[in-house]
Amino acid sequence: MAGNVSTPGATVxxxxxxLIGAFDEQHRSLSLSELAERAELPLPTAHRLVxxxxxxxxxxxxxxxxxxxxxxLWDVGLLAPVQTGLRQLASPYLHDLYGATLATVHLAVxxxxxxxxxxxxxxxxSVPVVSAIGSRLPMHATGVGKVLLAHAPAEVQTVVLSDxxxxxxxxxxQPGTLRRQLGRVRREGYATTVEEMSLGACSVAVPVRVDExxxxxxxxxxxxxxxxxxxxxxxxxxxxxxxxxxxxxxxxD
Amino acid sequence: MAGNVSTPGATVxxxxxxLIGAFDEQHRSLSLSELAERAELPLPTAHRLVxxxxxxxxxxxxxxxxxxxxxxLWDVGLLAPVQTGLRQLASPYLHDLYGATLATVHLAVxxxxxxxxxxxxxxxxSVPVVSAIGSRLPMHATGVGKVLLAHAPAEVQTVVLSDxxxxxxxxxxQPGTLRRQLGRVRREGYATTVEEMSLGACSVAVPVRVDExxxxxxxxxxxxxxxxxxxxxxxxxxxxxxxxxxxxxxxxD
DNA sequence: CGTCTCCCTTCCACTGAGTGGAAGCGACGT
DNA sequence: ACGTCGCTTCCACTCAGTGGAAGGGAGACG
Numbered sequence: 405m406a407g408n409v410s411t412p413g414a415t416v417x418x419x420x421x422x423l424i425g426a427f428d429e430q431h432r433s434l435s436l437s438e439l440a441e442r443a444e445l446p447l448p449t450a451h452r453l454v455x456x457x458x459x460x461x462x463x464x465x466x467x468x469x470x471x472x473x474x475x476x477l478w479d480v481g482l483l484a485p486v487q488t489g490l491r492q493l494a495s496p497y498l499h500d501l502y503g504a505t506l507a508t509v510h511l512a513v514x515x516x517x518x519x520x521x522x523x524x525x526x527x528x529x530s531v532p533v534v535s536a537i538g539s540r541l542p543m544h545a546t547g548v549g550k551v552l553l554a555h556a557p558a559e560v561q562t563v564v565l566s567d568x569x570x571x572x573x574x575x576x577x578q579p580g581t582l583r584r585q586l587g588r589v590r591r592e593g594y595a596t597t598v599e600e601m602s603l604g605a606c607s608v609a610v611p612v613r614v615d616e617x618x619x620x621x622x623x624x625x626x627x628x629x630x631x632x633x634x635x636x637x638x639x640x641x642x643x644x645x646x647x648x649x650x651x652x653x654x655x656x657d
Numbered sequence: 658m659a660g661n662v663s664t665p666g667a668t669v670x671x672x673x674x675x676l677i678g679a680f681d682e683q684h685r686s687l688s689l690s691e692l693a694e695r696a697e698l699p700l701p702t703a704h705r706l707v708x709x710x711x712x713x714x715x716x717x718x719x720x721x722x723x724x725x726x727x728x729x730l731w732d733v734g735l736l737a738p739v740q741t742g743l744r745q746l747a748s749p750y751l752h753d754l755y756g757a758t759l760a761t762v763h764l765a766v767x768x769x770x771x772x773x774x775x776x777x778x779x780x781x782x783s784v785p786v787v788s789a790i791g792s793r794l795p796m797h798a799t800g801v802g803k804v805l806l807a808h809a810p811a812e813v814q815t816v817v818l819s820d821x822x823x824x825x826x827x828x829x830x831q832p833g834t835l836r837r838q839l840g841r842v843r844r845e846g847y848a849t850t851v852e853e854m855s856l857g858a859c860s861v862a863v864p865v866r867v868d869e870x871x872x873x874x875x876x877x878x879x880x881x882x883x884x885x886x887x888x889x890x891x892x893x894x895x896x897x898x899x900x901x902x903x904x905x906x907x908x909x910d
Numbered sequence: 911c912g913t914c915t916c917c918c919t920t921c922c923a924c925t926g927a928g929t930g931g932a933a934g935c936g937a938c939g940t
Numbered sequence: 941a942c943g944t945c946g947c948t949t950c951c952a953c954t955c956a957g958t959g960g961a962a963g964g965g966a967g968a969c970g
Binding site for chain 4: 911912913914915916917918919920921922923924925926927928929930931932933934935936937938939940
C-alpha cells in the first residue's frame with residue numbers, strides 16, 4: 405500500500421489509480437510527462453493507460469494537450485455518500501443562512517484529525533477564505549474545527565492538541581488554552597475564531613446534532629465579531645436545528 | 658470500445674472503469690454480486706478488483722457489506738473543470754439570485770442532447786423539482802433546456818426534435834410547436850415552461866453568454882408564471898450578465 | 911438439527927494482456 | 941541544418957491477471 409507503484413507488486417489497478425490520484429488541488433491539469441512522473445510510471449505505460457482513461461471519460465484532454473479530470477469522474481464522485489445524505493439535506497438551510505447573514509457559510513465534518521469541508525457558500529462581498537469544498541484544514545484554527553474537536557473522542561483531542569501548528573500570529577498553539585476553549589464551546593454551544601486561520605477573518609460555528617450526537621458543524625466567516633454575534637449565533641442555531649431535524653427525519657429509511 | 662467488458666480485448670483498465678461506472682443515480686450502493694453483474698465481470702475478478710479499489714479509497718464498504726463510491730473519488734471528482742470554472746464563478750451570483758427570487762435556482766450546460774445540471778439552490782419553501790446536481794434531463798421539457806437547445810447547433814436540434822418524449826400532459830411533443838418556441842426564445846432572450854417537466858412547477862430561464870456565445874443557462878423554478886414574470890426575467894438577466902462578465906474576465910489565464 | 915441456498919472468499923495452473931526499452935515523429939529553438 | 945524536448949508507436953518477453961472450481965459461513969426451511 406505504502407509502496408512504490410512501478411516496482412514489483414504493482415497491479416494495473418494501482419497504476420490506474422496512481423494516475424487518477426496524481427491530480428490534486430494544486431495540480432488540476434497535468435501534461436503526460438508530469439502525470440507519468442507523479443504516478444511514478446514509465447512514460448509509455450502512462451501514455452497507454454491515460455488513453456484508456458480519456459476514452460472512458462475519467463480524464464479529458466484539453467486542446468493544449470494537458471490532461472484534466474473528466475466529467476464522468478465528476479458524475480461518479482457526486483454519488484459518494486458524503487454528499488448524498490448530509491449535504492443535500494443541509495443545502496436549503498445553508499442558503500437560508502446565507503440569506504440571513506450574507507457571510508460565507510461552511511458545512512463541515514470531522515475526518516480523522518482534520519476538518520473536511522462538505523459545502524461552502526460564498527457571496528460576492530464575503531471575506532476571502534482558504535477553505536474549498538472537499539478541502540481539509542486543521543481543527544484547531546477554524547470555527548467548525550473547534551466545534552467538531554470539542555465533541556470528538558478523547559483520543560482525537562489528544563492527537564490534535566499535541567500538534568498545534570501556528571498558522572497566523574493569532575493561532576492558538578497552547579494546548580491548555582485550547583482545551584479551556586473547548587470546554588466553553590461545549591457549555592455555550594458555539595465556537596469562535598479571531599484571525600487564527602487567516603488574517604482578517606473571524607468565524608462563528610455551531611454543532612449540528614442528531615439525537616444529541618454531533619454529526620457535523622455549521623459555521624460562518626465574518627470580517628469581525630464585534631457586532632451581531634448574538635444574531636449570528638441565533639441564525640446558526642436555527643439552521644443547525646433545522647438540519648438536525650431533517651437528518652433525523654430522513655433516518656426513516 | 659463499445660464492446661463487452663469481459664470478452665476478449667478487454668483491458669484491466671476497462672474492467673476497473675466498468676466497476677466504477679456500475680454506480681449511478683439509481684444504484685448508489687451495490688453488493689459484490691450486483692457489481693459483478695452490472696460490470697459484466699466474473700465474480701472472483703470483481704472481488705479482487707473491488708478489493709484494490711476499496712484499499713485506495715475509490716470505493717468503500719459499508720458495514721452492511723454493500724459498496725458505495727468512496728470519498729477519494731469524490732475528492733478527485735471535485736477537481737474536474739466542470740466545477741472549477743463555471744460553477745465556482747457562478748456560485749455567488751446564484752446565491753444573489755436566490756436571495757432575490759427565493760425560487761429554486763439552476764445552473765446548467767448542454768451535454769450532448771441533454772441538459773446537465775451543474776448547480777442547484779433550493780430553498781425550503783421552493784417547489785419540489787426532479788433535478789439534482791450532476792443529473793441529466795431532456796432538453797425539451799425544461800426552461801434551461803429550451804434555452805440551451807435554442808442556441809445549439811442545428812444537428813443537435815434535429816436529434817432532440819425527433820424524439821420529444823411525453824413527461825406530463827403538458828409536455829410539448831409537437832416538433833413544430835417547439836421549433837416555434839425556440840425562435841421566440843432567441844428573439845426574446847428567455848424561455849419558459851409550464852408544468853412540462855413536473856406538475857405544479859413552472860420555470861423561467863435565460864442564456865449565459867461570453868462574447869455572444871451561449872455557454873450555459875440559468876433558470877428558476879416557480880409555482881406559477883402569472884405574476885412577477887418581468888421581475889424574474891430581469892433578475893435572471895442581471896445574474897447571467899454578471900456570470901458572463903466574470904467568465905470573460907477569468908479567461909485572462 | 912440437518913440441509914439447502916445464496917453470497918462471499920480463497921486457491922492456483924494456464925496464458926495472453928501488460929510492460930517498457932528503444933526507436934520514430936514533429937514542433938520549436940538556435 | 942542540427943539539437944532538444946515531449947509525445948507516440950512498436951514489439952518480444954514474461955509475469956500479472958484470469959476465472960473455474962472448491963471452500964466457508966450466514967440465514968431460511970422442514
